[in-house]
Each structure stands twice: as structure tokens, then as C-alpha cells.
Amino acid sequence: MASPAPTESGLAVVLVSNGPGELTTWVRPLAERLHATLPLRPRVPEASASLQLLLVPCPNATGQEEQAARPWGQFERILPARLFWSLLLWPRRFGPWPQRGVVVFLGGDQFWTVLLSARLGYRHITYAEWVARWPGWNDRVAAMSKEVRDQLPHHHRSRCTVVGDLMADLSSFARRDDPLPEGEWVALLPGSKRAKLSVGVPFLLETADRLAQLRPGCRFLLPVAPTTSIQELVRFSGPANPIAAAYGSVVAELGNGYLLTESGTRIELIERHPAHGVLSQCNLALTTVGANTAELGALAVPMIVLVPTQHLEVMQAWDGGLGLVARLPLLRRLIGVLLTFWRLRNNGLMAWPNIHAGRPVVPERVGVITPGEIAEEASAWLDAPERLEGQRQDLQALRGQPGAVAALAREVRSLLPRAIESA
Template identity: 30%
Template sequence: MVSTLRVALVAGEASGDILGAGLMQALKARHPGVEFLGVGGPRMEAEGLRSYFPMERLSVMGLVEVLGRLFELLWRRRRLIRTLLAERPDVFIGIDAPDFNLGLELKLRRAGIRTVHYVSPSVWAWRQKRVFKIRQACDLMLTLFPFEARFYQEHGVPVRFVGHPLANTIPLQVDRAAARRSLDLADEATVVALLPGSRGGEVSRLGPLFLDAAERLSLLRPGLRFVLPCASPARREQLEQLLIGRNLPLGLLDGRSHEALAACDAVLIASGTATLEALLHQRPMVVAYRVANLTYRILRRLIKTTLFSLPNLLAGRQLVPEFIQDAATPAALAEAMSTLLQDGQAQTESFAEIHRILRQDASVQAAEAVLALVGR
């Protein structure tokens, strides 16, 4: 008989729910007698998680929003610690959400429960002293990117690079012709995708900038077509307002960002996870980002890296042009995009190599690392 393995997991947002569900599937395939408890979303619950409360109670972003919910978050963490100490799982896996999960992991590990943290916080970029708390809190760190694993090795934290699930989801060669047919784009058209972010604040700051850059780019290269995926109905409405009075050959899409990336010749994109998706689709890109000026001045003093976008961090060099804050102007973005449309091959060749490195079947790698840790 296979002994029961009791695994506790806590995910705090939709991306963690996806990672957690994949990990749970892989654990069940390798250890049929497994029981899951903790906190997760609908995907993790569908895999058999007994969730103590809705994951949405942990889904909070921004300093002001966190402060407004701080009492509840601390109360829920205290309750979770008591519950998990009573349940005594064989292993606890905190999925991202480091501000919530690391404190939980520290308490559980001190009580003799093995702990894993899945998805590294950006400790290599800022607040680097957190690595000492991480070393105390978790028996094993699972990272999505190889440069993160090197950082933890240098600081004496047990770590395993497992790859990124998207690298297996997105094929090594995407079908551009099929994507263009699905979006009703001509094969011979030169298409630029605009991805100014998925949140309202991002679209407020970057939407006008990207549209201004697109207008300038249209003057530099007549005949361009633009596509802009909208993350939600609210974002579509926001962008429709920004398009009033503009004469751009641009189509708004409801979601369908992967199709837009597969179909386009190049992309102007906000710094963030979407840049990884563009890289895996092997599309040349120019990256831009803006935050509130006060936020930028504070972060600029804290951030230790000179590279900001994921493609550059993964390459370890300035592979893609990135324009941050005041450097992100319509003229600069349009000029960089024009140059990129002429020759983006150097980028895409490096993207293909990075894609192969990240294509590790992350859920399987993570499951094997967890099972090795608990000796199963």
C-alpha cells in the first residue's frame, strides 16, 4: 500500500492557482495516496484541495490596499498557523505571495514541518536582506528562472530551478499563419501588437503613451496594422475612450493576447510577465514602463539591478530595448520599434535559446523536488 502523503499549499492569486493545480496533478501522478489542504482557487480545488477559505481573501495588491486589509491578513495567517500545526502535513508549499507565505513558512519550519517556497520573490533585485529570512523559513526554494537559482546558491539557500510552465504550454514554433487567420489579418500585412498592461493603473499610464508611439510609428512606416488585446471588458472600455479622436488602423481584441503575439511581427509591451509570453512566442519587442513619480524615486534607490525586463534578466544583458519612466517617450518608442521592424532577428534567436532552457516541464520538476524532500 502507498502511504498517505499530506501536502499543504497556500496560493494567493490566479497565477499561483494555476501553478498549484499543475503541481498537484504531477504529485498525484507520482504518489496516488496524496491529500491536499490549505488555501487555493478553483483550479486547485478541482484537483482536490480542501481550501480553508476563499483565495480571494489573500488577493490584494498595492501598499494602501494592503494596509486597509492588514488586520484581516494577519488574523488569517495566525489561524492558518494554528490549523496547520494541528494538521501536521508532511510538507507545506507556499506558492508566491511571499509577504504572506514566508512568515507562515518560518513558523511551520520551526515546528518541524518541511517547507517549500514555489516562485522566488524579486529578492535579487531589491530588499536583498530578505534572503536571510528565506534561508530560515524554507527547506527548499523552487525557482522559475535560472538566474534566481544562482542567486540562492550564492547565499546558501537550498534551491532547484524547475523551469517555467508557460515554456511548455507555448510551442517552440508558433503558427503565425493560423493566428492571423483567426484574427482576420492578411498574411502580407506588417502587424504590431500593443500590450500596455492588464490593470487599470497601467493602462492609464501606458495606454496614451503606446497610442502616441503607434501614431508616430505609422508616420515612419505607413501601412502598419496594430492589434491591442484587452484583458477585461473594463480595460476595453478604458481603451475605447483613449482611442477617441485618433485615426489608427488598430483592432481591439477581447483577451486573445497569445493569438496577438503569435500573429504580430513585433510588440510594444509593458514590463512584466507579458514580456515572458512575448519571448516564448519569439517576437521582437520594445519594453516600456512608468509608475508614479514618487514610487519611482523610492524604488530607484532600492533596486539593485540595472536590467528591468525579464528578457534582459534572462539573457544577462541588454537584449531588448527598455525605456523606463522619463525615458519612455512616444518618439523614443516609435524610433526603437521602427528599427526593430527592420531587423529583430538577433532578439528572436536568443529568445529561442531561452525558451529551450525554460522548457523543463516545471510541474513535474517541482513535484519530484517535493517528493525528494519528504523522502517519498
């Protein structure tokens, strides 16, 4: 049954975000908390208030965020990033908007929510992970840490509350009602964008084959990102992907929820998203750089972060510093020197847990690495459960105490009329 269309009466809570990582780790937990504590459409069809999602332009977005969020059933209205400027110019083109509302920044450029809240006449709160850029335009600022609050001018600090790290609550959303079978599980995370998948899929398939030879009892799972499909993953492992020719593993069979390589390695394919429940039960993860490392860190899953630099033509399409370095004209032959310089400028850290800690917490393997080398290293980690537990504890310590989602929800509720809670 379709949700009723938004009306001018009532109130709207508009969550603003950008990419897939922010959606799964910030937006979804907060939306669940708001639904649990307030009567909101579409979960409560007769409610006077609604929960809505607006996606904003961002170079790190995939374009598939709307499709990823829609099955959650949390939002009465979802507007994709391509409509953002039209919304600012002609908001009623997309239906009526309630006269009262709150805009919540949860990713992207903070200025977009400044514009949106001003255009709709709504109140405004920003979740500031590292810095609050426009405190004067916010009714409230929810800071990740005391350091973020201390950066604010003194006359703005009274409207800022330290709520903590939203990622610290992620493990509480990793449901254990579908436990993995017994065994030693390794998660394979090749990325979510075509540029990363073209390298990550063949690299990790061969790594899984080699690790299975070293540890015959090892079991593997691969979460299928909402921005791709099983069929696309299989194509990246075959002749349609020129990079696959550099690796020795081929998909021999695609079954119901799994794939089998020619060497006989079975890899379970996890299509539900987010896959936090199964990921939280894995002994180890092999992952590319990006939002994956933040999610794994929040789940306290030990990991090895992989950046094989031998495929420069593909790395040009990567996001972040690696893509910038790889796109430098006439200098691609100096990629090793440039990459080393870039990493030194960033303290040699590329994975989110390491950047957050300012020191190596999880191993990063950058360079002309091979599946055989990574399989041997993974096997060594799995042979040392005390090392895995040490990394797990370090990751847990980075995220701090849970409770940030509930604290942020309270801040949002403080900007709403009291009448909504008893509606």
C-alpha cells in the first residue's frame, strides 16, 4: 500500500546525505531511532509528521543511493541528487512541503543544508564529524567530539552538543538473528564502483583460491553492494574485464546465492544490504580503501586494506588522493614516487580507522602486491587469534561508547514541537 503524499499540514524531518557509506552508517540508524521514538510517516500512516530523505550532489556518490534506501521503508519521500537544484528553485514542483520542519545534515557539503533549510524555512541541525563549517546558520550542532566543539567560536558553542561517534552504534544494528554457520569466515570487499571492482574482483577471487589452499577449512563471503549486481561481479571476473587476464581465478559456477571458482572455492554472495550482521561475525576482512574500512572499523572486524597500484589506467577513476595522483598527465610512470610522497604527506595512512587514530591500527598493503602475498598474510593473521583480538579491541576503542544515535535523535527532537511526541 502506497504512503500518502506529503501535505502542507503537519511537519517534515528531512535527512540530507550523499554517498552509500553515509546512508548505511549514519542515515539508516538515525532513521530507525526516530521511527522508534516518534510517530512518523510512512511507518505510522496517520501521523502528522513525516520522515524524508534528500540526496545532494557529491563526487563520491554512486548515483544508486535512492535505489539503495528505498527498500528500507523509512522515508515518505526520497529525492535523488540530480533534482537538488530544481528543488531549491521550485520546491513545490515536487509536491507540497509542510510549513514547519527540521533539516538534518548527515553527509555531503554542509552548505547544501544551509541553502535547503533557508529555502524551506525549516530549522537546521548539522552532525559535525570533523568540523562545523556554518555554525551561525544552524539552530543546533551535534558534534562527534569535544575537539569539534572546541573549534567553534565561543559565541556559538552554547548551541553545540557533543553526541559522540555515530559509527560507534553500528554494531548494535548488526543483527545476529541470522548467524553464520560454524567456521573460519573471511569477508571479501572489492568495492562498490566499477573502477574498484574491475581490480578488486579478480584480485580477491585469486586471493580466496590461494587462501583456501593454505587453509582448506576457510569459508568466504562477499557482500554485493547495492550499486552493482551478481551478474556484474561475474563479468568483472571474466574476459569482459581486461584486468582479469592478469589473475588466475575464473568463476566456474554461479549458484543460488553463491559462486564457485574453477579451483573449487565457494564464495557466499550476500545480497541484503547493509550486510552488517554477517560481516560482524567474520574473523577477517580483505577490503579496498574507502567507506568499507569505516564500516568494518565500526563493526570491529579485523581487516587487511589492499591498494594494488599495478593497474594505473583504472586507478585514474578512483576517488580521493589515489585518483588525483593517477590522473597527473605525463607523470604516471612516477606513480611509485608520487604515491609514496602523497602517503607521507598523509602520515602514510589511507584506511579510515588509521586516519582516525593517527597511527596504523589495521595493516595497509599498498603497491605492486599479489594475491599470493595477501593470502599468506591473511593466513598468518588467522593463525594468531590473539593478534586478531588485539586489532578488534583497538577498533572498538577508536569508536568510543555507543549512544551517539540516541543522542543525535534527542537533538533533532529538541527542534520539533512537543505536540508531535503525543500525536
